[in-house]
Amino acid sequence: MGDDVLLRLEWFPDSYNKRYICLASLTAVITYDYLTSLRSVPYGSEEYEFLKSQVHLRSAERLRELCCANRGTFIKVGQHLGALDYLLPEEYTRTLKVLHSQAPQSTRQEIEQVIREDLGKEIKELFMSFEDTPLGAASLAQVHKAVLQDGRTVAVKIQHPKVQAQSSKDILLMEVLLLVVKQIFPDFEFMWLVEEAKKNLPLELDFLNEGRNAEKVAHMLKNFDFLKVPRIYWELSTRRVLLMEFMEGGQVNDRAYMEKNGINVNEISRNLGKLYSEMIFVNGFVHCDPHPGNVLVKKCPASGKAHIILLDHGLYQVLSESFRMDYCRLWQALIKADMKRVQKYSRRLGAGDLYPLFACMLTARSWESVNRGIDRSPVSASEDVEIRSNAAAYLPQITQLLNNVPRQMLLLLKTNDLLRGIESALHTRASASSFLNMSRCCIRAVSTYQRSKSHSLYRRAQISFTEALSLWQINLYELFLWLKGSRLGNWVIALLSRMHHSTY
Numbered sequence: 001m002g003d004d005v006l007l008r009l010e011w012f013p014d015s016y017n018k019r020y021i022c023l024a025s026l027t028a029v030i031t032y033d034y035l036t037s038l039r040s041v042p043y044g045s046e047e048y049e050f051l052k053s054q055v056h057l058r059s060a061e062r063l064r065e066l067c068c069a070n071r072g073t074f075i076k077v078g079q080h081l082g083a084l085d086y087l088l089p090e091e092y093t094r095t096l097k098v099l100h101s102q103a104p105q106s107t108r109q110e111i112e113q114v115i116r117e118d119l120g121k122e123i124k125e126l127f128m129s130f131e132d133t134p135l136g137a138a139s140l141a142q143v144h145k146a147v148l149q150d151g152r153t154v155a156v157k158i159q160h161p162k163v164q165a166q167s168s169k170d171i172l173l174m175e176v177l178l179l180v181v182k183q184i185f186p187d188f189e190f191m192w193l194v195e196e197a198k199k200n201l202p203l204e205l206d207f208l209n210e211g212r213n214a215e216k217v218a219h220m221l222k223n224f225d226f227l228k229v230p231r232i233y234w235e236l237s238t239r240r241v242l243l244m245e246f247m248e249g250g251q252v253n254d255r256a257y258m259e260k261n262g263i264n265v266n267e268i269s270r271n272l273g274k275l276y277s278e279m280i281f282v283n284g285f286v287h288c289d290p291h292p293g294n295v296l297v298k299k300c301p302a303s304g305k306a307h308i309i310l311l312d313h314g315l316y317q318v319l320s321e322s323f324r325m326d327y328c329r330l331w332q333a334l335i336k337a338d339m340k341r342v343q344k345y346s347r348r349l350g351a352g353d354l355y356p357l358f359a360c361m362l363t364a365r366s367w368e369s370v371n372r373g374i375d376r377s378p379v380s381a382s383e384d385v386e387i388r389s390n391a392a393a394y395l396p397q398i399t400q401l402l403n404n405v406p407r408q409m410l411l412l413l414k415t416n417d418l419l420r421g422i423e424s425a426l427h428t429r430a431s432a433s434s435f436l437n438m439s440r441c442c443i444r445a446v447s448t449y450q451r452s453k454s455h456s457l458y459r460r461a462q463i464s465f466t467e468a469l470s471l472w473q474i475n476l477y478e479l480f481l482w483l484k485g486s487r488l489g490n491w492v493i494a495l496l497s498r499m500h501h502s503t504y
Contacts, residue, residue: 023173026066030059056091064095071104072163073170075139076204077197083291085364085417089395090388100291105137110161111144118238126236130156136293138312140204145246154233155247157207159240164205171197192402196410204314207242213287213313214244220283226271228309247309249298253425261299263306268297269428270437271308276419277441280412281328282448284319288411290418292425317411323349325449327412328442334363335435337373350405357397358405360387361413364420375435436478443470 037055041048067078081088082096106114115123123130127146134142141159148154175194203209211232218229230244237243250257252272258265272295279286289312296309319327326348333341346355359370366383369376391398402410423434447467451460 022066022070026062030062033058053089053091056089057095060092060095063092064099067096067099068104070170072139072160073167073197073201075099075103076201077174077193079139079291080193080196080414083414083418083421085388085421088398089391099139100293103137103139103142104160105134105142106158106160108132111142111158114158114161114240118241119236127156138293140314141207152233153246155230155244157242157244159205159207164240167201167205171201190399190402192407192410195407199407200315200411206239207237207314208239210312210314211237211242213316217279217285217287217310217313217316220285221275221278224271224275224278226305226307227275228307229313230309230311247296247298247311249296249307249309251292252295252297252308253292253422254297255426258297258306258426263297263299265426266428268306268308269423269426270434271306272419272422273434274437275308275310276415277438280319281324281331281438281441281445284321284324286317286319286412286415287313287315288317288415289315290415290422292422295422315411317408317415319408321449323406323408325446328445330362331438332442332446334359334370335373335375335439337371337376339371342370349409351401352404354397354401354404357394358401360390361398361401362416364416436474439474440471443467443474 033055037051038048041051064078067074078096078099082093082099085093112123115121115126119126126148128149128151130146131144134144135155136143140163141157144156144158146154146156171194174197175191178190178194211234214229214232218227221227228247230247233243233245250261252268255265257263258268272290276286276290287310290310294310294312296311297306298309299306326345329341330345330349332338333345342359343355346358349358351358356367356370360367363370363374364387365374365379366386369379369383402413428434444467447463450463454460454463
């Protein structure tokens with residue numbers, strides 16, 4: 001049976017049954033391909049690796065076509081898989097990444113129907129103008145630019161009409177078929193993906209929840225004057241329609257746009273790192289979908305400052321205090337190359353004996369670099385290739401880890417990979433400043449936690465003094481790095497060197 005027939009089956013009468021047959025048939029084809037293509041080839045040989053790569057690519061392409069054909073939940077799950085750059089074989093992530101730009105669009109009639117049902121009025125009654133072509137279309141919704149009757153320019157996010165009804169059925173289908181595949185391939189441990197979809201999709205489909213998240217993160221990070229979050233217009237928002245302040249800019253991975261508009265690429269990368277370190281380590285409330293379409297940059301004409309615009313607030317991860325503290329201490333250990341503490345806190349986070357693999361997954365660095373210190377040297381091209389190759393070689397162990405770690409970790413791993421993808425596009429990956437900002441946030445978070453647990457005034461003062469001293473040391477080290485890389489610093493070093501030689 002050909003792939004096109006498997007994917008579409010237009011003759012099948014019932015829509016839901018058709019989707020079931022499509023998914024079941026495709027699962028059977030992919031399973032059969034893996035079982036037969038590699039059966040007679042010596043494991044680990046060059047031929048085996050070549051054929052395995054081909055099977056990965058064929059399977060990823062079939063999966064992509066299935067997602068495009070069935071839309072909604074399927075595209076959302078496909079996008080999630082495509083974001084796991086350093087956790088899944090490259091053939092899958094490269095192929096599934098295009099789903100971010102190939103999401104389906106609802107028709108004008110479908111959009112009018114949703115607005116009529118939720119807001120009780122026609123588009124022409126609500127808006128002075130409404131652009132038919134969406135600014136962007138995603139797996140669950142699309143966004144249109146419009147002008148309200150009072151002249152305010154807004155972005156209108158409208159949910160695809162059939163997503164709500166189909167999502168729970170689609171997740172059930174995935175769950176059943178993944179269980180079947182696990183019986184054939186015991187190492188195939190992707191039930192975590194279904195569990196995450198079950199938990200997160202209802203929240204993402206509630207746009208009122210998204211609006212609340214947007215307001216919460218804007219308040220939480222109000223001290224960062226470079227961050228802009230669109231204001232929500234509650235009077236015209238429902239569970240399926242969200243009206244926001246209209247904001248525009250270039251995508252955060254568009255280096256050419258930044259250079260053209262005089263935006264400092266290193267400053268953007270540094271500020272993005274500050275935002276996410278603050279969310280993860282200090283607040284435990286994390287925007288978990290920072291793909292480039294959701295993070296824009298724009299230079300303010302009045303002040304000349306570059307702003308980061310954070311969009312799409314449907315998917316957030318709330319971290320428990322105990323998880324956040326263990327995660328802080330693990331990153332502190334990774335930055336200091338303290339292998340005993342790396343092992344200790346990796347185990348506390350569920351990694352068990354696979355803690356070296358876990359450390360490599362978190363940092364996207366080789367075990368050698370982790371032992372040496374991840375801030376000691378930038379990622380080389382050969383190391384990046386090694387990490388990506390290992391994602392395929394250690395897939396059973398990676399899936400085992402993903403099933404063992406706390407559920408809170410899963411979205412953080414996806415977020416880490418998306419942020420690394422942005423850094424790679426901007427050529428700013430693994431800069432020393434990003435680790436310094438992370439260290440600051442970890443120190444503040446751990447100190448705040450320790451003070452909250454202490455009943456002694458002397459002990460709290462001691463914790464505050466240690467915190468201030470540690471932050472001062474980081475500032476001093478940052479000053480040293482700045483001097484080392486600046487003209488003034490080079491001049492001072494050269495002068496000191498001449499003075500030293502003249503003394504002898």
